[in-house]
Amino acid sequence: MNWIAIGTLSDIPRRGARCVATPQGKIAVFRTADDAVFAIEDHCPHKGGPLSQGIIHGAAVTCPLHNWVISLETGKALGADEGAVRTIPVKREGERLFIALEALASRAA
């Protein structure tokens, strides 16, 4: 996989998220309370809300527009709602964070 450096863990507040701009749109990178890191498309399966702006709890985020709850691990909507958002491979080496861009490229192709 083609790992691209996107910054360090401390760039993201605990229970917070930052965006990474890509040609295919924004990717939301999340850091949970226990420092796990996830990346998903910044686009709620419901009405396209920016998931990076939601409240993060456990390994899930609540969309700021209509309160859908999305699992950061699977990208699937939790509870009664149905839908999924694409997850992006992310890895952490010490403090540094990387996402796999090939996944993006293959989608673009």
Place this chain on the structure above:
Amino acid sequence: MTEKLVIIGNGMAPGRMLEHLLEQAPGRYAVTIFNAEPRVNYDRIMLSPVLSGEKAYEEIIIHGDGWYIKHGITLYKGHKIVAIDRTAKTITSDHGVTEPYDKLVIATGSVPFIIPVPGHNLPGVLTYRDLDDVQAMMLAAQSRAKAVVIGGGLLGLEAAAGLNAQGMDVTVLHVMPTLMERQLDPAAGYLLQRAVEERGIKVITKANTQAITGNGKVEQVELADGTIIPATLVVMAVGIRPNAALAKDAGVAVNRGIVVDAGMRSNDPDIFALGECAEVGGMVYGLVAPLYEMARVAAHQLAGDETAAFVHMDTPTKLKVTGIDLFSLGDFADGDDRQEIVLRDASAGVYKRLVLKDDRIIGTVLYGETSDGAWFNDLKKKQTDISQMRDTLIFGQSYQGGTPLDPMAAVAALPDDAEICGCNGVCKGKITGAITGKGLTSLDDVRAHTKASASCGSCTGLVEKLMVLTLGDTYNPAAVQPMCSCTTFGHDEVRRLIKAKALKTIPAVMQELEWKTSCGCAKCRPALNYYLVCDWPDDYADDYQSRFINERVHANIQKDGTYSVVPRMWGGVTNAAELRAIADVVDKFEIPMVKVTGGQRIDMLGIRKEDLPAVWADLGQAGFVSGHAYAKGLRTVKTCVGSDWCRFGTQDSTGLGIRIEKFMWGSWTPAKVKMAVSGCPRNCAEATCKDVGVICVDSGYEIHFAGAAGLDIKGTEVLGLVRTEDEALEHIVALTQMYREQGRYLERIYKWAKRIGIAEVKRQIMDDGEKRRAYYERFVFSQKFAQVDPWSERVSGKDKHEFRPMASVGFAQAAE
């Protein structure tokens, strides 16, 4: 033959010993007393009332001169003993009197501890120990100048209250974080500090005194952090240590105090010691009850009863400051093997805590209501197993019925006139009557109809038991809606526990209240964050990750992920310069839509998140601050033009609206708060459908509240009529604070008012001036921390990460 008994010291302990001895063995001893103080035996505990002017010295004398004459006791006043000769069995005073003894009792008491900071020996530095100190303090107080009391323990606070009562401007310095930390837990210490401060005494905790300075006399006290406090009088009340020097010089065994056995006898069989100078079983004592017990034991021993023995006892502490009720007993530290029962009634200023271990009371702290102290003390002393009455224990002795001690039976056994809700004075009969008479089925119904459990909520458990008793199985107590699926507690319970347990962080709440999830959810976290901001304005650090995005970035998110921005226009008034600045911002950032809002503001929609700080910077240049159009907080105060322009206007409604808005902006509330001020009953500002509205009339200001014009449409209720603008502001602020303290997160004022009752709001805000004032003060205090413009903060770089992408990647590849 009469033996010669000589006593060194004439305080309360030897005085009591003599009383016992005269009763047990009259005529056995010829008694001689040497008193370093030039006076008879007086009640030292009552020095504080003497200092505060509540009592005179004559009123606190225990044994007058006549008593010594009557019992043939020789009293040397003003004689300090300088030597004991154990071989010759004599003692010698500083005036040269030498007296032989058969038995000697040393009761030299204690000496105040002096912190050896530079300047501790300057004139004007006093201790608080005897009548001379009190008289010196009273003399100093005549100047009505500034006093500093070092030490926030029992003595220090009593000294501070006394000096304050004498008209001095008093500051208490305490090195620990809370007052009286040896007797009180932090929660009670906090209540105490508030009560002390309400008397006008300043309290500085964590205060490390570095030096006392002045030119020939005390002029100021310097703290380690550089704080300088001017003072003409400094009272050191940081503790005492046993005065055992004389005994030590004579070769009597001395550790912390004079070491005595359980019979109060030292290692010299003819020498006894008692009082604060004595160390028995490794302990020294400073409170009167154990000292009197020592006196009893010593008297028995001297009378020939060698079985008399001193047994260690915990003694309750009480503060002798009029109007502050405080009781502390035993051990109240937290521990894994301990459990606690806490009852708190914030509005009545009551806090009670029992610490239990193995179903027995080991510690008690009572604040505000101490009448059951004796009973708890008795249970502790007797090691009573309290498991049978555990559920009602904290309510005190009067709630313990006969044998059937299950809580249900205890509630059933209560008479109809037993008070259930202390806040609102609701008795049992009224509640059960309302349940059957009005067919009430839910706790909220009972609250609405009777007000029981509608204020602090601490009686909720009792009210629910009454409902079960009255309704039987048809009542399901679990009907209390939990806050969210992370907890079983409802909002009210959580709010109460945050205060009761002094929980000051979200993790602390989740830990203590046993949250079922690791870090909550999008429902409970913003609610908890608000409750903590509201309850601990000075202590709590706002958790931005627990705020909805709008409050995190101080703008309103739109469906396409862009934001809208509404600058504040105080009272809806603007001018050419402001409008020009808005027009320039709209052009510069190509803002697609500009709209006038329902709250008389201008809304700019469609701004990209990355542009927000730059937009705010430009708006800030023109003097704009955030309009909080996104906040669960004060949004807008809408006004009409009032008496300045309108031919019907009765008061300056625009001016009042602006004043309210400038006073209240920045405050967070359970849900949004919109206000309006209309200058006459024609009501052009539409004040009668707002959360809070004012209708100006000729005779003053009619204050309205609990209106709604959204999902529900509801006209306001009238709170009352006040005469002046100042009163209008105070009432509105107090009402808002009451709502802030009691409302559930996202509950608008009209729903809150319906829940607790319109009449209750009126009672607390209109009728109870003291309560109103207290609400007002708490609001003002919290505003000190809330009135910071969030836009200018972010223009200056705060939360930069919010407004920038973390990285931009992949564009190079895409271009290839």
